[in-house]
Each structure stands twice: as C-alpha cells, then as structure tokens.
Amino acid sequence: MVLSQRTIARIIDIEGIGLHTGVAARARILPEDTDRGIVFVRHDLDGAEVPAAAEHLVEGNGLSTTLARGEAMVVTVEHLLSALRGLGVDNARIEVDGPEIPILDGSARPFVELLRAAGLRSQGKARRYLTLTRPVSVKQGDKAILALPANDLHATYAIDFPHPAIGSQVLAIPLTEDAYVAGIAPARTFCLLRDVEAMRRRGLALGGSLDNALVLTEDGVLNESLRFSDEFVRHKVLDLVGDLALLGVPLRAHLIAFKAGHRLHAALVKRIVADRRNWSLCTSDEWLPAARLAEFAHLRERVIPAQAASIP
Template structure:
C-alpha cells in the first residue's frame, strides 16, 4: 500500500471544546513522509508540531502535542479521522491551540477529508506490526495491545452513572466500520463536573450541541447510540494510538484514558 494525502485544501471553522475560542483549520496536501503536522499560523514563523507520540506533553481530558512554541490540544478526533480515511500526510494549518470541537464527534472531520479527496503517493506506507504484548496499567485501569493481523479494539467502560454502568465494545477498525459505528460518537460530559472543569480552564466551549451531557439521572442530549460512551472511548484510542504510526494489533482496554492511551503509544514506539 502506498502513502496518501488529501487532494486539495479544505477549511473548517468552529470553536474549541476546552478553550472556547473561535478557530479555523485548513487541511492541505503534504509530500510523502511528512506525516500529520500542525502549523500554528497565528504565531510568528508559523511553528509546527508533528503528530507523534514523542510530542505528547499532557493527556488530561485531551491529548496535547508540543514542539517549541507550537502547541495543539484535543487533536484526537481529527487524528482518528485521518487514520480511518487512510491519510498519511497532511499539513494542518490552525489559528489557535485547539481544533474546532464541531459536534463533539469525528464525523465532521470525516466529511472534511471526504470533501478534500485523497491521492496516492509514490512511496510505500510503513506499518507498525505488534510482535509481542505491551501493557500500561494505572490502578483499576489498563490498556494492552497484542499481535493481530489487522486493527481491532475491545473496550470495557465502567461508569457509576445509573444510565451508563458497564458498556462493552469490540470492533475491527476499517474505514466503513469507523464511519458508521465510531465516528458519530460524541464526547461525554456530566453537569456536576462542568463548574470544576471550567475553573481549570477546560470545557469552556462545551454545550449540548457538541457533547452528550448527563445530569444525575438522565442524558440531556438525545443519544446517537445506546452505548455512545464506549464508542467514543474507542474513537479516542484510535486518535491517540495513531501517534505511534499505522498499527497492526489488537487493543484490549478497561477504563482507559488519554493518559494510558498515549503512554501505550510511547511504549509501542520504543519497541519498534
């Protein structure tokens, strides 16, 4: 299989989930071997940061990438779309630190990439084949990856909320499955967390239009799937693990988070 990039530039404008700032992103074609690179066009010199595991500096509530003055965060939904639609190389121009939240899912980014189209390039794609099990643990949470001929994610979510409880998802990830079953799943939030998050400078752009919000008893937002939470957790894993490359392996996780996901991405890179 050859590497691919987008066929033309496409622009999208919205607000950042955590920053609450207006932001515009443009996805641009890029040469073979570029990978996914973010360019902060709002800063002098348009500094760039590559979407690689070694550039992860924070994983609280979202994944942050930094290289010098170039910093971007909450990039996982966009990165998951690039992975699923098999885009290896792209220059993402962004005029703030955080991409638009859109509707809280990956679907708007899928549509953006579909609008741009894709072109095959004259360099072969490199695959990261998992040859032995690797695991990251933290308290009652873990994420592991096993050798597997494909890319499969098995996730168990355990949440004390009466409407959530235990949710289980198991998907062989390919483009069709991602677009139909995973990409539409939105970020989950809880009313009791909102004030605390905003005090930390997080969720400033969150609303019922771009997240599934629960109060103590029920969802305040109509669900797209009964198990939307676990599907979104799988979406996050895809976006975080692509930081290690295009992986062949079976991911099994229980209550995993961006912190564990990105730690596993770094472990994978160390063992390549």
C-alpha cells in the same frame, strides 16, 4: 498489491469553536509529502511545526490530547487525528491560527465528511505499518490496555461508569475504514454536568455545550437522543484511534482496553516506541505468520471479558 500512502486531494477549511478556550478556532488541512505524517502548524507562531508524534505528547489537562514542541502547543487534536487515521490519511499538514482544533459536534463525523468531500490522493509510495512483535501492556490502578501482535487493527474496549446512562459497556470492533465511519466516527464526547462547572472554574470547557458533547446529569442525559445506545464506549474507541495516530504510521494490533482514557492511551504509545524490540515496520503485503499469532491467542482469551467474547 502494496497499498500506497495517501494525502488529501484538496485543501479543507474548518471553522468552529475551541472546546476549552471557547473562542473561534479554525483549521486548514493541506496535502503533505510522503513520509511526513500528520504535521500541525501554528500559523500565528511563524509557522512553528508540531508533528503528531509520541515525542511531542505533553501532559495536558487530562481531558484532551495535547501536543507541544518548544513554545508551540496544539490541544484537542484527537478527534481530527482519529478521522484522518480512520480514513487512512497518511500525510497531512494542518494549519491553525491558535492553540485549539475546532470541536465541531464533539465527534469525528464532521471531519470525516469534510475529508470524504475533499477526496484522497494516492501518493505512489508504499505505506508502512507498525506491527507489534510482542505483547505490550500498560496499567494504572484498575485501568489497563493490552496490545497483541496482529495483522489488522482491532479493538475490544470496556468501560464501567457508575452512572445509570452508561454503566458497563463493551465493544469489540475491527477498525476497518467502513466500520470506523459507520460505528465510531459519529460517537460524541461526554461529560458530567457537575464536572462542567468545576472545569469552568479551572478555565476549561468554556466552549462546551449540548451542541458538542453528551452532558450527563446525576441520572440521565441532557441531550435529546443518543446516536448509539453505547455511544460512550464508541467514543472511547474514537479517542483511542486518534491517540494511536501519534505512533506516526498505522498500527496493526489487537487492543484490549479496560476503563482507559487519554492518559493510558498515551502511556501505551510511549511504551510501544520506547523499546525497538516491540515493533517492526512492514508494507501491506507483509504478514506475521499464523503460527506466530497463535502464540498470543491464549492471552486474548484470558483477558477479554465474558460479554465481549460473545460479540462476533
């Protein structure tokens, strides 16, 4: 059976504050037609549309993902995009009356709950997947991402922060809807307390608090408890899923990321779409042959860190 594109069944209203602006932020998610993808709409700017696409990615503040088209800008889009992609929503229209998507609790869980409560509707037109036809990689210093052709979406993510609460964390996870909802969506964003003051001087993180981020002191975490012992690396995967939504359609690839972040995620998206020979579009019943996938197995073995290789 060929899987169809999906949109939401009912309108969803979201209210909260913007992480960076610190002022009230609202978003309304509406159903959208097939092949439209995720489209942000600045209600306060005469309905200017900013599609969630690589061509509208701009160099933002480096802390969140920023999209802009002409004068219209939308910031902190990645957690909502992550929830939409994690649940398999292909088409949605997101109206905002300001530049920022509400941060809610700093994870994608509240978005997932709202989307699930609203329900999804099949649109009767085949969903297209972007399938890699050859490996694509990006590198910046000791940060790197390798994306290998595959018939599903799978991430292996490694981080290494010189902080006692984080240290070295590696997660290997198939990004099915169930695995995403249970293991990725609840992971909250995090920041260092000493960086918060510096960000505020730059006019950023004005809405940041223990209610919407894990805040790290020099030797611990200010929040009462973690949702996962490795919540930090799980949030990195959450951000990656959201940033990959800028490809416009779901990706099939095995991603291996080291110490990456929004900038490198964005660089990967741009590199994939920059060369038409990197990808093909296929429906859910079209697969890369096993012999083709086997050509890349040695690359995967070579780059996956030893700890991750032991994770089933």
